[in-house]
Amino acid sequence: MNPVLAVLALPLVAFLAALAIPRSQPQNSRWWALASSLAIFVVSLILVATFNHSLGQEQFFIDRQWIASPDIHFAISVNGVSLWLIVLSTFLTPLCVLISWRSIQNRVKEFYAFLLLLEFGLIGVFVAQDLFLFYVFWEISLVPMYFLIGVWGHERRIYAAVKFFLYTMAGSMLMLTAIIYLYNLTGTFSYAAILDRLASGKLVFAPGEQMLLFLAFFVAFAIKVPLFPLHTWLPDAHVEAPSAGSIMLAAVMLKMGAYGILHFCVPLFPRAARACAPWIVVLAIIGIIYGALVAMVQPNLKKLVAYSSVSHLGFVVLGIFSFTRMGLDGAVYQMLNHGISTGALFAFVGLLYERRHSLEIADYGGVATVAPWLSTVFLVTTLASIGLPMLNNFVGEFLVLQGTATVHFTWTVYASLGAILAACYMLWMYQRVFYGEVNPEVRHHIFDLHPREWAVAVPLLAMMLWMGVYPQSFLPPVGKVNDAILQQSQVDVPVRVALPVRVEAARAR
């Protein structure tokens, strides 16, 4: 069986099976979710093993007609970028199951069912090669996340859930318009076929047309990333979501936006992308610095991490729009890094919340004395998030900054400010929560990690170290894809150029 199809289909099967478990057996729901998500993770590792890392093109292509008119296909495949994003999703889902083991006590069955449905939607977004199918998965992933936030979240959960839904919906409506427009122009939803026509000069956008299409896609993705000033839904959603929701949201869902920019916006509308790049870079840099400054003054732990996400994702956008190989590599790597380290931060903040039932930094203090191991794993994660060498974020940020420096040194200068500020707000937060005088409430409530929590912490820390020390395990296929994207982004649409490899792959089928 095609491994991509297996990785995509299994979460759906697991979701349907989870629905069949009786409501009265919450423990069975938990075990099922854990077992199935681990199985999916294993299958995704098989995908990694069978994937040819030395090729930059789409692999394991499946293409079946779904709807005859309009011509919609069920077309899926993976490339070197989506591969890692899929693994990121499958890696984090079992951890989310574990982290929610005790904290989710009501409507357990539905919770895990939605988590599995979310995994299905996310994987679908990364494998879809048909624009219509992509949109379908994009929207499907919205529904479970809406429920995860709205049903199992904190006090202002409803506001946050509705805001999250509406922001994304408004953006995706523009994207849908653009997708239909492209279809009417080309008669196909196939991503590869459209690229093919672009490259061969059969499809030519009028300049204004290209710009509007680019913007329609870009706004939808920028909301999801989120790019300043479209980020305001994010802190609300993060703060109100349950831990598992925050983790999946930060680690994977935001990457849908970045992936979309990289996979669709840049190759499909190269000229518009380059024309807009300076403006987008400015917004990204504002996001980096603004996110960091706002994070610094947050009294709420989750909000702090949420704003740090705005800052980190600014680096990703910056890297993409530097249009250099290093910048793109760094952007993709940073997407993965942010997934691991911010996912871990949300997980550990969740552990603190489970114990102390507060997210206010002021309610903590001296945690290190009471729970040394918890403090240690939190410290490693904090350092990773800051970008300490030997840990994962350093590699990504470094590549982005270096890539940017080769084209525009001033951008690098401003962006590095964000890296410095990150050290300030994270370390300051760490100091206030973990050091200092032991708050009596803390002494009373907080205890150290127990085995289930270790099972969450160890894989996360191991990944941080691995990705920080030996990025070569991950980067080669990413670089291959980025080469193709860069080549495509050189296409000055009306001019005929050599076909990028991915398009040849599509032609071959």
Added chain:
Amino acid sequence: MPVSFPSSLDLARFLPEILLTIFGTLLMVLDPVIHRRSTNLFGHLTLLALAAAMGAAVYAGSLEGPAFGGMLIVDGFATFFRVLVIAAGMLTVLASYRFLQRENAEAGEYHALLLFSLAGQCLMAAANDLIIVFIGLEISSIASYVLAGYLRDDKRANEAALKYFLLGSFATAFFLYGVAILYGSTGTVRLDQIRVVLNGPNAPFPVFVTLAAALLLVGVGFKVSAAPFQVWAPDVYQGAPTPVAAFLSAAPKAAAFAVFLRIFTIALEPIGNAWEPLAWGSALLSMTIGNFAALLQSNIKRMLAYSSIAHAGYVLVALTARSDTGTSAAMFYLAAYALMNLGAFAVVCHLSGKGERYLSLDDFSGLGQKQPFTAAMLTIFLLSLIGVPLTGGFFGKFYIFQAALESHLVWLTVLGLLNSAVAAYYYLRVMVMMYMHEPGEAVADAEPLPHGLQLALVLPALGTLILGIFPNWVLEFTSHSAALMK
């Protein structure tokens, strides 16, 4: 016009209407004979009648062609709408079982009126002649007026019926005016002939034809509750008994759109450039007024009424596209809309309780905990109304806007799609209530889901999902019959 004696083929093509009328009359006759407590019997009989009519509609569909000297035309389009309204009737009957018992209402008349109304709608679907359109419209409307006020002791129902009747008659007058002017200037009431005349060398003075088009637009626009002729809809939907409101929002609307499409894309297509701006404006206005007004509602029936105005706007977008794709999209959308809306109303009917006490949005709070199945069904309908993929509502919307973009209606598409993002908010509110609040009084009072309603929920939910996952099955039919209509 020479009218020959109807042949057996004519009668076969007219069979659904004949059957519906016979059964309707039969129910009227049986009404005094059968004990008035045995409401279920009438329901069963009506389902039987509708099944027969459905069979007849499919049978008539296999004998495509004109009937009665071209006054009726049975084509794929007609068959599609006949089947659609009859199916809507069936779902209404299923949703009505418990309702009629609960309100202690007489069932015979109720079902008879339903059948008569459906007969009118089937006639509208197949009409190829403005006079037949008018007759069908009146048969359907008069039965609907009575149905809206069916609960005689209910003040709101009385108000609804009276309002519906007065405004409805007023709109019909506009329609007749339009017919008269069109007849006066073209010399015919047959739709295909009007087209020929308008295309021909002796085309009448365009001002009169445009005026006629505008008047017809007012008349039919009222029936489909398109803005700016929508003001009756919220009051009528709110006041009418819930199953009737469900029916009104689905079947007569679909039939009226069938007429709309036939008149405007066949007879008046030659002057399309004249009426297109009117339809454009009405579409945008309907979507905007419907969605924004729905945001402010606290009564679920009013909210669904405004939402139905907005959905009429989406279908008008398809009409404005003036293409086969547009017609096909409108057909598909009306089917999806009928299913999801009937389903949503069926849940309202279930939850509202005796005397329809519980109709506020707050009354849905905690439904997800107490009756997870009902809540799950309503969630499917709401997601479909929002337009989330894998539901019929999404695909319908997608298809409509694809048709619109094909006809270069870029602005209408962008505004329409942004409108549907606004719409998400009020549908989400219901979901918020169901899943994110603790159970309230209404949910505590709710009885377990009776069998009839179970079917009235499961069938449309299945239909909604099928339309969303395998749209091909219906799309092939709609695009084929839309292309053959002319």
